[in-house]
Amino acid sequence: MHRTETRHVTVEAHRDKVRGLLAPLRTADRIERLPLLAALGRGLAADILAPLDLPPFANSQMDGFAIRSADVPDGGTELSVVAPVPAGAAPLDLAPGTAAPIMTGAMMPAGADAVVPIEQAVPDSFPVPGAPATVRLPAAAAGDFVRNAGSDIRAGELALAAGTFLGPGQLGLLAALGFTEVPVHPVLRILLVTTGDEVVEPGGQLGAGKIYDSNGTLLESSMRQAGLQVTRTGISTDRPEELAGLLRRHAPAVDLVVTTGGVSKGAYEVVRQAMDGHDVEFTGVAMQPGGPQGIGSFDGVPVLGFPGNPVSCLVSFEMFLRPVLSELFGSPAPRPVVRARLAEPLASPQGKHQVRRGTLTPDGTVRLEGGAGSHLVSALAHSNALIHVPEGTEALAAGAEVEVWIL
Structure with a gap:
């Protein structure tokens, strides 16, 4: 039998459950080796x-002259110009009293400990190779314009x-x-199932009481953007036996099943009914939108049940699945988190973590897009950020600082 938890759990507690559900997928036998690209x-x-120092050898940071800094007094001096050092060449040792023309990235000659940029030389151009020449150079300190071996990372370091x-x-x-x-880590395979007799595929005929399915597109595009492999089987009806049969056919070929809709406490909650006899828990999370959640396994395959309203399912993905995947598997990259100031006041329900949609502007403020409703797909489409109002905060004034996740 599935289990129902009556009390509301925190966002953090539910995220911990999702982490525990998916952690067993991180096993050594699933690791693969790929070419870099x-x-x-x-x-x-x-x-x-x-395995080696970076850079692997001391090299010049500038086009200029490699010198022994001790050869040049404070007032500068003239030095004899020797053979140039192009990038990629192994140079000869630098004799005292000489200067070697050196290119950016070229290996420093043994004995040289500084580089004088070409702009500081007189004349400020390289002589013709092989022709006798001198150059007047100002004083330089040891290490000037030199990239030392291992200055980026040393062999053996992480x-x-x-x-x-x-x-x-x-x-x-x-x-x-x-x-x-x-x-x-491998690409996780996701079975995405949208449910509801009221839901019609985009492009189909809308009858009375029918709506087009946006959840499938919202979640599949979010999942693909996050690097997941997604399988969709079309919209499942509100007949539990049909959904259960669909899951039995497809679940063995995937790592995770994600459903949308049918997880609340209404009379026709198909996901709840289809999970009867499986280890799936249905709970309320202290979050708006996205409170109703399902979590567990169906025939041993992990299952997450998201609510059916479009914004609710998207927020559920962003709050629970995406960050856990980032933590466990290193992909996708975590959402950038910034602090911003509200462009207008807002109210938040007591005892819930509210997630509002908004637009972060170049001046560091964030304005709300639409209201708090979980059906406002247009407001979501015009947003570039999620605004977080933590549990225990019931109102914020314009100018208040908030945490913002950049979408």
């Missing part, structure tokens, strides 16, 4: 230590920690360290 957007599955989201910067670091492939 194929790993874009995935989560790193193991710590990566640097380059990237397990759970890191692999974006271009992270893949670039791995390439710089010589890696060609990387261990990552």
Whole structure:
């Protein structure tokens, strides 16, 4: 039998339950190794230590002249110009009293400990290679315009920690360290089921009391944007036996089932009825919108039941599934979190964590989009942020500081 919890749990408590539900999917036998570019957007599955120093050798930060700083007094001096040092070459040792033209990124000659930028030289241009020449240079301190070996990262140091989201910067670091492939967590497979006799596929004929399904598109696009593999089976009716049969057919091929609708306390809550006999709990979370939630397993496959109103199901995904996936598997990347000031006052229900839709503006304020209703899809479409009003806060004035998640 499914279980019903009458009291409302906190957002944090329900997120902990979701974390516990999905944690068993993070196992060593599911880790795969991918070429770097194929790993874009995935989560790193193991710590990566640097196998070498970066940079691997001391090199010039500027086009200029490599010198021994002790050769140049405070007032500057003339030095004999020797063979240039192009990038990628192994230079000769630098003899005392000489200066070597050196390119940005080129290896510092042994004996040289500073670089004088070409703009500070007289003349301020490189001589023709092979022709005898001198150059007048100002004094420089040891280390000027030199990138020391290991100044970025040293061999043996932690380059990237397990759970890191692999974006271009992270893949670039791995390439710089010589890696060609990387261990990552797999893409999770999600079965997404929308329910309701009142729901019609977009493009279909709307009869009396019917609405077009927006939940499927909202959640599937959110899930795909988060890097998940989504299977949809069309809209399930409000007949519990039909939904149960659909789940039995498809659940064995996925890692997680997500349903929308049918989790409240009404007389025709199909998800509740279809879960009869399975270890699924239906509870109320102290959150607006998105209070009714289901969590458990169907034939051993994890299940999350989101409410049926469009904004409620989207907020449920953002509050529970997306952050837990980021924490456990390193992908998707966490939502950026900022502090902003309200452009207008708001009210929040007692004892609930309210999530409002809003637009974060360049001046650091955030304005509300629409009301608190869970059906306001147009307001959601015009929002770029979620505004968080924590439990215990019933009103905020214009100018109050709030936590904002950037969508």
